[in-house]
Amino acid sequence: MIPLSVRDIAKTFVMHLRGGLRLPVFSGLSFEVDRGECLVLGGPSGVGKSSILKMLYGNYGVDAGEILVAHRGGLIDLARALPREVIDIRRLSLGYVSQFLRAIPRVSAVDIVADPLIGSGIDRDEATARAEAALARLNLPRDLWTLPPATFSGGEQQRVNIARGFISDHPILLLDEPTASLDAANRAVVVDMIEEKKAAGVALIGIFHDEDVRDRVASRVVDVSRYSARGVR
Amino acid sequence: MNGVAYNFAYLDEQTKRMIRRAILKAIAIPGYQVPFAAREMPMPYGWGTGGVQVTAAIIGPNDRLKVIDQGADDTTNAVSIRAFFRKVTNVAVTTHTGDATIIQTRHRIPEQPLAAGQILVYQVPIPEPLRFLEPRETETRVMHGLEDYGLMHVKLYEDIAHHGRIATAYAYPVKVADRYVMDPSPIPKFDNPKMHMSPALQLFGAGREKRIYAVPPYTEVKSLDFEDHPFEIQTFDQPCALCGARNVYLDEVILDDRGGRMFVCSDTDGCDSRRPTTNDQPEARS
Amino acid sequence: MTDAPILEVRDLAKAYGARIGCVDISFDLWAGEVLAVVGESGSGKTTLLSCLSTRLAADRGSVVYAMRDGSRRDLSTMREAERRFLMRTDWGFVHQNPADGLRMGVSAGANVGERLMAVGDRHYGHIRGTALDWLDRVEIDADRIDDRPRAFSGGMRQRLQIARNLVTSPRLVFMDEPTGGLDVSVQARLLDLMRGLVRDLGLSVIIVTHDLAVARLLSHRIMVMKEGRVIEHGLTDRVLDDPREPYTQLLVSSIPQA
Numbered sequence: 013m014i015p016l017s018v019r020d021i022a023k024t025f026v027m028h029l030r031g032g033l034r035l036p037v038f039s040g041l042s043f044e045v046d047r048g049e050c051l052v053l054g055g056p057s058g059v060g061k062s063s064i065l066k067m068l069y070g071n072y073g074v075d076a077g078e079i080l081v082a083h084r085g086g087l088i089d090l091a092r093a094l095p096r097e098v099i100d101i102r103r104l105s106l107g108y109v110s111q112f113l114r115a116i117p118r119v120s121a122v123d124i125v126a127d128p129l130i131g132s133g134i135d136r137d138e139a140t141a142r143a144e145a146a147l148a149r150l151n152l153p154r155d156l157w158t159l160p161p162a163t164f165s166g167g168e169q170q171r172v173n174i175a176r177g178f179i180s181d182h183p184i185l186l187l188d189e190p191t192a193s194l195d196a197a198n199r200a201v202v203v204d205m206i207e208e209k210k211a212a213g214v215a216l217i218g219i220f221h222d223e224d225v226r227d228r229v230a231s232r233v234v235d236v237s238r239y240s241a242r243g244v245r
Numbered sequence: 246m247n248g249v250a251y252n253f254a255y256l257d258e259q260t261k262r263m264i265r266r267a268i269l270k271a272i273a274i275p276g277y278q279v280p281f282a283a284r285e286m287p288m289p290y291g292w293g294t295g296g297v298q299v300t301a302a303i304i305g306p307n308d309r310l311k312v313i314d315q316g317a318d319d320t321t322n323a324v325s326i327r328a329f330f331r332k333v334t335n336v337a338v339t340t341h342t343g344d345a346t347i348i349q350t351r352h353r354i355p356e357q358p359l360a361a362g363q364i365l366v367y368q369v370p371i372p373e374p375l376r377f378l379e380p381r382e383t384e385t386r387v388m389h390g391l392e393d394y395g396l397m398h399v400k401l402y403e404d405i406a407h408h409g410r411i412a413t414a415y416a417y418p419v420k421v422a423d424r425y426v427m428d429p430s431p432i433p434k435f436d437n438p439k440m441h442m443s444p445a446l447q448l449f450g451a452g453r454e455k456r457i458y459a460v461p462p463y464t465e466v467k468s469l470d471f472e473d474h475p476f477e478i479q480t481f482d483q484p485c486a487l488c489g490a491r492n493v494y495l496d497e498v499i500l501d502d503r504g505g506r507m508f509v510c511s512d513t514d515g516c517d518s519r520r521p522t523t524n525d526q527p528e529a530r531s
Numbered sequence: 532m533t534d535a536p537i538l539e540v541r542d543l544a545k546a547y548g549a550r551i552g553c554v555d556i557s558f559d560l561w562a563g564e565v566l567a568v569v570g571e572s573g574s575g576k577t578t579l580l581s582c583l584s585t586r587l588a589a590d591r592g593s594v595v596y597a598m599r600d601g602s603r604r605d606l607s608t609m610r611e612a613e614r615r616f617l618m619r620t621d622w623g624f625v626h627q628n629p630a631d632g633l634r635m636g637v638s639a640g641a642n643v644g645e646r647l648m649a650v651g652d653r654h655y656g657h658i659r660g661t662a663l664d665w666l667d668r669v670e671i672d673a674d675r676i677d678d679r680p681r682a683f684s685g686g687m688r689q690r691l692q693i694a695r696n697l698v699t700s701p702r703l704v705f706m707d708e709p710t711g712g713l714d715v716s717v718q719a720r721l722l723d724l725m726r727g728l729v730r731d732l733g734l735s736v737i738i739v740t741h742d743l744a745v746a747r748l749l750s751h752r753i754m755v756m757k758e759g760r761v762i763e764h765g766l767t768d769r770v771l772d773d774p775r776e777p778y779t780q781l782l783v784s785s786i787p788q789a
Contacts, residue, residue: 028777029784070766072773095752095766096561116726116748117719131730378634391612395619395649399634399641402648405655406638406677471655 013082015184015215016068017044021077021091023067024241036241037063041077045184049231050206050216059237061219062111065186067091068217069108070098081105081184103131107185109177111192113161113169121164121172122147122157128180146175150201166193178205185209187218191225203228254301255333260284264302264457268448271459276421277389278372283455293326293351294452296368300330300349303364303448309337311345316353316494316511323351340514352415354436356493356515359445361462367430369451372458374418374428394426397469405474414479420467421460429466435478435494440466485510488519535597537562537703537735538583543592545582551759552578556592558754558764562702565729565736567750567767569743569782575759576739577707583737584624584705585614599702619646623696623704627711629688632695633680639666639691640676646699665694669724686717690724697728706738710745722748743786747771755779 021041027033037060045051053061066072068079070090079090083105090101102108107128116124122143129139147157150171156164161172170193177185187206191199199222206229209216220226226233252258260282267281286294304310310330314322318340326349327338339345342355349366359365375385378396388394397418404412417434421427429440430449440447440460447460460466470476484491486507493515495508510516536559545552553575560566568576581587583594585606594606599621606614618624626632633642643662644652652658663673669690671683680688689709696704709725710718726749729736740746746753746767753770755763755778763776774780 025773026775028780066772071768073765073769073775095769096564098766098769099751116723118723378637387611391615393612393615393649395645398648398653399637399645402641402644402655402658403637406640406659470653472653473656 013087014044014080015047015082016217017078017080018042018068019078019080021064021067021079022075022241023063023072024075038236038239039076039241041236041239043234045215045217047183047213047215048210050210050218050229052226052230052233053217053219054233054235055237055240057221059240061236062188064236065108065188065217065219068186069102069106103128105183107177107180107182109174109185109187109190111170111189113173116160117162118160120158121152121161124161124172125175125179128176132180142179143175146179147172149205150175150198167195167198170194171198174202174205178209182214184215185217187216187220189219189221191220191222199225251333253306253334254304254330255287256284256298256301261302264298267457268299268302268459271448271457272446272461274425275460275464276419276425276427276458278456278458281455281457283452286452288325288329290453291370292322293349293368295450295454295457296349296351296366296452297326297329297450298452299366299448299450299457300347301333303366304330304334304336304347306334306336308346309339309344310334311339311342311348311514312350313348313353313355313512313514314351315496316355317513319513341518342512342514352431352433353494353511354432354439356490356510356512358439359443361444363445365443365445365447367432367447367449369428369430369449369456370453371416372428372449372451372454372456374416374426389425392424394420397426398471401469401471401474405471411470411474411476417476418469420469422464423467426469427458427460427466433479433494434468434476437466437468437476438478442466481508483508485516488516490516490519534562535603536560537597538737539593539595539603540583541593541595543579543582543589543594545578545587545589551575553582553756553759555760558761560703560735560737562735563733564752565734565738565750566752566754567746568737568739568754568756569741569746570756571741571782574756576756578759579756580705580707580737580739584622585609585618586624596703616650619649620699621702623693623701625689625692625696625704625706625709627708629680629685629692632692633688635681636679638677638679639671639683642680642691642695643698646695650699661698662694665698666691668728669694670720684717685713686721689713689721693725693728697732697734700732701734703735703737706736706740708740708742709738710740710742718745725749743771743782755782 019042022039023037025035053064055061063072067074074091080087081090081101083101122140125143125146126139129142130136152168152171161169174190191202203225264281267279271279283298286297288294312323312327314320331338342357347364347366351368373385375388375396377400379385401411415431415433416428417437419427419429419437429437442463444462446462449458468476481495485495487509490510494511496511497506498509499506538560541557543556544554556579568579570576582589595603596606597603640659640662643665644658647658647661663676666673666676671687671690680691710721722745738749750767753767754761757778763770763779771783774783
């Protein structure tokens with residue numbers, strides 16, 4: 013079973029506050045991702061690559077087409093799933109590493125990282141131990157672990173976010189510029205982590221502006237600009 | 246004038262019938278507060294207008310009436326009400342608990358166990374036991390209707406939390422016939438056990454609030470409590486200074502301005518009966 | 532995922548004379564789900580909450596609740612005694628103003644213990660122990676147990692109200708602007724606490740709020756209401772990140788990005 017396949021997706025934003033301005037993004041968008049490969053979404057900046065990841069995660073609705081996700085032994089169309097089904101897919105099958113951390117007041121870095129594990133039913137002590145190991149691997153200073161990340165630097169927040177995204181055992185992982193604000197050493201750690209996910213049979217879909225990182229992790233590159241509904245800008 | 250200007254027992258016959266209907270309903274639903282059209286009485290509210298109307302509705306020419314206030318037959322309130330009924334009914338009166346057919350009381354139950362056929366009429370200032378925590382009458386009526394009584398234990402909980410024990414000493418709430426929670430009027434909780442399975446009929450009248458309720462003979466009356474803080478009555482570490490009785494409710498009497506005091510029976514009839522001369526009233530009781 | 536919803540709402544409507552309170556409301560709520568109802572004042576969200584929680588009788592429609600024993604009951608056909616029992620065992624209601632949901636004249640411990648006493652707990656030591664446990668869970672010091680809520684700050688009162696509601700392990704909790712009227716820092720603490728409790732206890736929650744940040748943090752799903760109707764309904768981040776309706780776009784664009 014293909015972990016994730018996208019068929020004939022169309023998406024248009026309608027800006028009601030600007031007189032109903034229609035902004036078509038994609039039409040006919042189709043691709044598949046198999047186990048153990050990392051599909052990189054390519055194309056010029058501004059073509060809407062991040063929007064694709066948000067559609068795949070359910071943050072953005074789609075106007076037409078199917079997003080078939082392998083979930084609980086079957087295929088479910090995320091484009092039509094009920095909210096609680098989307099939440100269950102995210103809990104068990106579909107992970108997401110965004111560019112920005114949405115910090116929660118008063119919750120420490122280690123708890124933010126451990127949270128998805130606890131959500132999937134793993135014991136709190138074990139989840140915390142795994143979270144600490146992930147933060148250590150990404151070289152986040154130990155004295156930051158118990159602090160809420162709201163005051164961290166961009167790179168520190170990004171590493172908390174990566175640790176959270178990579179810690180769980182989702183068979184599908186969406187990566188939105190995971191190395192954007194990292195130094196070379198930490199970029200290399202992330203590349204290793206992606207390779208480990210591939211080796212473990214995870215299906216990855218990513219956006220990478222850093223060509224070096226992209227060339228090292230990409231199994232395939234899809235140029236999405238050919239599906240663009242408004243042409244390349 | 247001796248009743249010449251009044252109907253027997255002061256109230257007109259229609260009013261007495263109305264009150265008797267309320268009483269019958271109250272007896273049929275033990276502990277339930279029955280509304281009734283209380284009349285203006287020739288005495289102020291707070292002086293027992295509810296009890297007086299109940300007594301007036303049930304008293305007949307052959308009854309023998311006893312009236313006590315805080316256990317005493319000779320206090321102002323008791324003397325006045327006794328005189329009132331003497332004037333408007335001309336029935337016999339007594340101070341002896343055992344001789345009375347009707348005993349109207351404010352704040353006590355006689356120490357001598359009551360017998361079948363006797364009627365105890367309580368004067369009630371505030372009939373609603375839930376009012377302490379729920380001031381809305383509409384809500385308390387619904388709570389009674391639905392047997393929604395958790396709130397009563399909130400009050401007892403507060404007692405224990407603040408005093409280490411249930412400090413409520415008067416008007417201690419009871420559950421009647423395992424159904425209605427009832428305010429027994431401001432009797433000391435010492436008297437609560439006397440209500441339980443009493444052979445006498447117990448009637449409660451609240452004049453200002455226009456409510457009548459009842460505990461029929463041989464009815465279960467249980468004082469509310471917690472499993473780990475069971476209901477307890479007051480105990481006294483000394484006997485009555487006048488008659489030497491133990492296990493009775495005692496009043497503290499201040500003797501002088503230098504802190505002198507003594508504890509004597511609250512129930513004057515019981516106390517007198519245990520002493521050799523009953524006409525020799527001690528000065529402390531005037 | 533295959534079990535039945537805990538609450539099924541169909542075609543619910545309530546009018547105040549000629550004025551619409553809410554109309555055509557239909558949705559399912561599932562165990563463990565947090566549903567935020569958002570909209571401005573007068574949009575009908577509080578009317579809806581009142582109808583769902585049986586504090587107000589709807590004119591039309593049905594609300595079916597899955598009881599603990601598995602039976603499904605239409606709330607409008609329940610007797611008052613059953614409804615009250617449900618309200619203080621299986622349900623909670625957190626009011627915007629804590630004074631509406633607390634007994635201000637009795638101690639914090641009694642406020643938490645009242646529901647236990649109402650369902651027949653008659654052991655003082657157990658009631659007090661449970662109250663202490665719950666005060667701890669809502670971050671109120673144990674030495675405040677005998678203080679009355681009058682002496683508490685707004686945030687403490689709201690946390691006490693939450694403890695009072697959760698002590699009987701309800702399955703469904705209604706919340707009406709629970710963070711309204713609190714300072715921002717106090718709000719953050721309360722939100723974090725509520726988030727943890729909702730998740731740890733697996734509560735189903737219907738929360739009415741005009742604060743989209745509260746909805747974002749607490750809820751799985753959002754219903755946007757306008758003029759008594761649900762105009763948009765979906766996964767919380769979908770509604771907030773990709774709002775479809777003109778009014779929802781206006782709401783989302785009106786909040787400063789944090």
